[in-house]
Amino acid sequence: LRRALLQNRIKYQNEFILDEELKSRVFLKKIENSNVRLKAIKTINNTYKKMIQVLVHDEIFYEPILRSLSSDMDDQSNFIKHILFLGMPAIAKFKELNEEFRNMEEKSRKNLQIKLQMLASLKKPAGTSIVNFNKPKEAPPTTNLKRYVRETQSMMILKLELKAVEKTIKEVKFVTLCSQAKEIYPRMKSQVDNNDKLHRMIVNDMLAHEMLETKMKCASVLKGVLVNNLSEEEINRLERIKDLKKMLQKDIEFEDDTLQHLKNRADAYVMLRVSIWNLLEILRHVDRQPKLLRAQYPNSYLKLPLLKFEMLNMRAAAPEIFEENIDNIMHMVKRKIYKLMKAYAVELKPTTIKRNFEEYHADFLASLDMFEPVDTEEQAPTAPEDDILQENKTMANVPNRKQIKAQSAKLVEELAKRDEM
Structure with a gap:
């Protein structure tokens, strides 16, 4: 049976549909709808994000x-x-004029009533007459107030215009603060120019105020942009500044520690340097020949045979200058100690040491001889006769007393001639 079902399904593939396939199709359709809704929601979400970004x-x-x-x-x-402050005087004046107008109207009305009553009392009583119902009743002549006024239409128009002009003149007087009508024109003429200038000043001030507001707005906007302009480069720059400050602080601390270290060990360094100098002074004559000091004469007159002090040993000579470079000092001390220790590599016998001591003592006493010449390059001592001849030759070159006086007089004459010229 199962085999037959499978064969039918293979044979009628397009017509044979299972319930699971129907459910799977329904689920696939729901998934597609869900994907569409998800895309729509994402699109709406992105739109709202962009709107929020624009609003921010x-x-x-x-x-x-x-x-x-x-x-x-x-x-x-x-x-x-x-405007209200400027219009308050006009309103007060209007109220005052309105009150005055009402008072005058009340007075005129009362006066008119009194006159009408007087006219009615002076009028004679009318006689009896036959009543004619066909004729209309005539109005009493006293009801027309302008019955006896002789005015034409043009006169009435001019009167109305006069009232309008008077009203305008009153307003102009009130505005220009003039008591006389003839003062209105000069004051208005000068006031027009002043008003134009004032208007220009107001316009310029308003433009300057608007420009200042615009600049303030731009400055506030730019300030906000600059304050919040934290780009990647700006953040890196701030981080670099922080790192450099930390490095600088570490260098300062290291320098302080070094200075404190040197201060704490300064005495030891001084003692060490003095000890090395002392050791160098002890080993000064190791690995070198004795130094011969010769006098430096400033002129040739001191180089006479009898004044040659350099033939004698100098007893009071200034010590040599100490070396300041510690590296050179250490190098010299090492070399001298090496030479010294190398010289005593072979152990000597006591008899040999005693003999060497006696020889050194004898050589030292011989070096103390006052008549021993220091310059080894001089020739052998000559005979006494040669010394006398050499001394006579030397004395022959020395002028006597008369020659010195003659030379002095000649020198004075030459100087006098030179001064006269």
């Missing part, structure tokens, strides 16, 4: 705009208050 970016412009609107409202309220 535009946030820096809202505060200056609201501040400018608030300042505009304040300016408008102040302007309205200023």
Whole structure:
């Protein structure tokens, strides 16, 4: 049976549908719908993110705009208050004139009533007459107030215009603060120029104020941009600054520690240097010949045979200058100690040591002889006769007393001639 079912399914593949296939198709359709909804949700989410980003970016412009609107409202309220302040005198004057007009109207009405009553009392009583119902009743002549006024239509128009002109003149007087009508024109003529200048100044001030507000807005926007402009390069620069500050602090601490170390060991360094100098002084004559000191004569007159002090041993000679470079000192001390220890590599017998001591003592006493010449390069001592001849030759070159006087007189004459020239 199972085999037959499988064969039928293979044979009728397009028509044979299982329940699982139907369910799987339904689920696949739901998955597709879910994917579509997910894409739509992602798109909406990205859109909202972009909107939020734009709003956050535009946030820096809202505060200056609201501040400018608030300042505009304040300016408008102040302007309205200023207008009300300027209009209060006009309102007060209007109230005063209105009250005066009402009083005058009341007086004129009362006066008219009194006159009408007087006319009615002076009028004669009318006679009896036959009543004619066909004729209309005539109005009493006293009801027409302008019955006896002789005015034409043009006169009435001119009168109305005169009232309008008078009203305008009163207003101009009130505005220009003039008591006489003839003062209105000169004052208005000068006031027009002043008003134009004042208007220009107001316009310029308003433009300057607007420009200042614009600059303040731009400055606030740029300030916000610069403060919040933390790009990757800026962050790296700040991190680099922090690292350099830490390195500088470490170098300063190391320098302080080094100075403290040197201060604590300065005495030991001084003692060590003095000890090395002492050791170098002890080993000064090791690995070198004795140094011969010769006198340096400033002129040739001191180089006479009898004044040749360099033929004698110098007893009081200044010590040599100490070396300051510690590396050179250590090198010299090492070399001298090496030479000294190498010289005593073979152990000597006591008899040999005693004999060497006696020889050194004898040589030292011989070097103390006052008549021993130091210069070894001089020739052998000559005979006494040769010394006398050499001394006579030397004395022959020395001038006597008369020759010295003659040379002095000649020198004085030459100097006098030179001064005269």
